[in-house]
Amino acid sequence: MTISETEVTPISPSKTTSSRERARRRWVTVEPVVSLAVVGYITIGLLRPFYLKSRLGESMFNITEQDEIAKCQANKTDGGVMEDEIQSQASLWLLYLSAATNIPVVVSSIVLGTLSDRLGRKLSLVMAIIGYICQEIVYILTVYYKLPLPVLLVGDFLQGVGGGFMTLFAGCISYISDITLEKQRTIRIAVVEMMMFFMGGVVQVGAGYLLSAFGPIPPLAVALGLNILCLMYVAIPGILFETVDRKSIPEHRKGLKEAGRSVVKLLKFNENGRRWQMLLLDFFIFFVMLNVNGVMTIFILYGTAEPFCWSAVTAGLAGAFGFITGSIGMVAGTKLFSFCLGEYWIMQISCLSLLAFNVVMSVSNTTLLVFIANAVGALRGMGVPIARSVLSTIVDPSEIGAAFSIVACIDNLSSFTSSLMIPSIYATTVSFMPQVIFYVLSGLSIIPSGIILILQIHWPRRKDYKALEDSGIYEDGPREEDLKEKATTYMSIPKTVQIKESTDF
Template identity: 30%
Template sequence: MDEQDTAAILSDVLDTGSTDEETSTTGSSGLKDEPEVGVRSVRPPFACTHPVSVEPVLFLSMFSLTLQAPLSTQYLWDRISEDLGYNGSRTDECGNSSVRPDPLQKEVETLTAHWNLYLSLGGFSLSLLVVPLLGSWSDMAGRRPVFIIPNLGMALQAIVYLVVMYLKLPVAYFLLGRMLSGLLGDFNSILAGCFAYIADVSDRRSRTFRVAVLEACLGLSGMLASIIGGQWRRAQGYINPFWLVLATSLASALYSYLLVPESVTKDPSARLFTSRHHKAVWHLYSTGGSVGETGGRLHRCKLWLYTLCFFVVVAVHFGSRELYVLYELSSPLCWGPALIGYGSAAQHLAYLSSLLGLKVMQRCLQDSWVALVGLVSNITGLVVFSVADTTQLMFTGYGLCFLFMAATPVLRSKLSKLVDPSEQGALFASVACVESLCFLVGSSVFNSLYPATLHFMKGFPFLFAAIILLIPTGIISTLECLDQRRHRRDSTSS
């Protein structure tokens, strides 16, 4: 059996039970005002009388990811503390800022940060290669496989973590789980597939808000998972919450298989293991795609600049996010599982507040200015985090970040509008590749920076994050000013 037959069989298995393909120009949104090439709705095995989209897929997958992320960090902290004989949660230094920090605490923080880095490197370095492969393949083979395969990989990761916890194996075995998930695409493939699906079924006018709704699903699921995870871990430990991680990953895969209709025409000859998918991504950015070939050099530059903005914003977001739990666990905050859960929930609540703010601001502001408001919100919150030494100040920082997620849906939408409808799969494959790189670079930089700056300023990584966010702020404002000036010149000349 050759490579082409294997890919075809895999695609047929994932689409078993599909009925006759019906051309659909409205998709699940019902808002289409422009035909898009190759968009079809293929019914899943169980027909649904109501429009079904990908929001539940992303909700369940994000719930699984958010439930396990802070718990795995806390588990690493506890295991490393146990190995080193550190019991800092019951020392006096947490309530007294004048007490010199325990050297063992610094060692525990450093080792935990390093293990977080190793796990991120192990997973995302593999997904960096796999995500663009799956994303571009989905443009021909359909979106549903990109929802199912990575969810199965996340389920395998949860199984490995459970085995480590049950048998008290060395934490190095966590790397095996991360690598299995990375080889099957990891969460970034699901994220890329969902946004590509929304681009398939939405029009240009509604796309920014539809993308924001999808990101709000990330926030809602993350908020619920954070609250549940913190309380559950305090009551029953680590093992039972990780069973829920496994269950939600499997539920997301099952939902995708049974209920999500296909949004693109499936090409029976589509091959998974081919260099064509990576070449499609490179062609998009080297020429600007079909639109760039006619739109000229400026169009290609905008594609690169908005991608750079997206990279910086997402790298800061995910890089700094991994430090919140470490920052809160250690002195002078010394939060327990409940407060850590509430803090993570407050962070994810910003997804919903950002959605509401985006909807309101779109009534009077262009999308670019909405993104700038979101970046200012993020910068001010990070500055407060950098000096937070009390619980009240830490939650003040979370409050100031209430619009910090308004920038990413605008950037995704702008990138989507820069390419032809037939190139959405290649675009979101490239965005997924950039997002994987964001995880890799953000995790590497911030998990290395945190232990290196503990001796002079514990919150320096947050201050550093606020400073580099000035880069996308300047780029977006400059491009918007240039666009407005060009529109005024064109309207005057006409």
């Protein structure tokens, strides 16, 4: 007799269970959440450097209109000195704003993601959306009333407290993991990531046009309106069904202390070497996202210098082409290769595509070669959604939120690290060899391939998912209520799956 995942994991027969079943029958669940929320994420990232340069130019040099000087010609004119100083100060402000977001996000992403295992997946979604709404309101007020630039730090801090985009994305992936079987999960996660990249490309073009034609307030207003619509989609009952049965979880398991225990327990247990698998997958995601975020950090700046000398329109099109080819390659490549290759081999192909992108970028001297680099790197996005899918299968279903909260923290750390490291390397080498940055990124892209090789050797993928037994071990010892709860849960599982695997790595 074949036992399904829902039989292995006991689910209370409440109305939340029926909500999970209804959500499982839907083709569209959290995809609109990602599509709407990414508008604010990309819009803020695109608008912030332009607005900072405008305000700093006005305050430092009394420049009310930015001169139409191509950056590749700026150092040959007197205006180049001012441009360099403005860019230097703008880079510092970008660093301050990034710190204001990423420092609180390290804590909030883990707390919100772990609590979502007990209080529901909508918690992390709602908090992240509210954080973006607060940030956009602060930015609109700052632009409209010309408030001091430090006010922007308040908006970024509030966004960080809400968990940021990666916490929202981790909540969406946890939701997908709740409602899918293992064989469906990889492609569903890839579709969600595709929506993020595809919408990112569309927003880059649209927000860039609005910014150049009407100023910063219209794109911010559009982002605010879409995030409010996103909040309504999540919060209004009956539209997005909750997948976590909060009533079946005892009150003493819902607090912040228990959330911390869940993370410790997640890393403490090592059945079948799962701790090392989790850590290696997290490191894989870190280095891939470090590479991706690093390219996003300097891509436009690199293209506006010699020998490319991009205009704003060309820069927007080049960025959008990279997003869109990555989104198409992610879904099409994952689906195509899954017919003949295992998950780890698909991740290796993804690393090879990432390396090819960086190598071609390092030798590019025309805009055409930059577009070709994005084409050969179209498959570089396959690895991360597969890593998330594999991660969801090696943890207990009740630990998915905690596992993806760590992934969200890793995503934010990679973003913060790339914002510190990559521009510093580029600024140091731009005067004599600007392509050095892509040599560095090429070297970094080899690391995730080595990580997957370790996983392939020591933990080849299994076809069948086996539930892990929760030993109920805490730092202060098991509590009586936990033992009773575990005994009840264990007796509800069919005898054919009451198996403990104790192999350690």
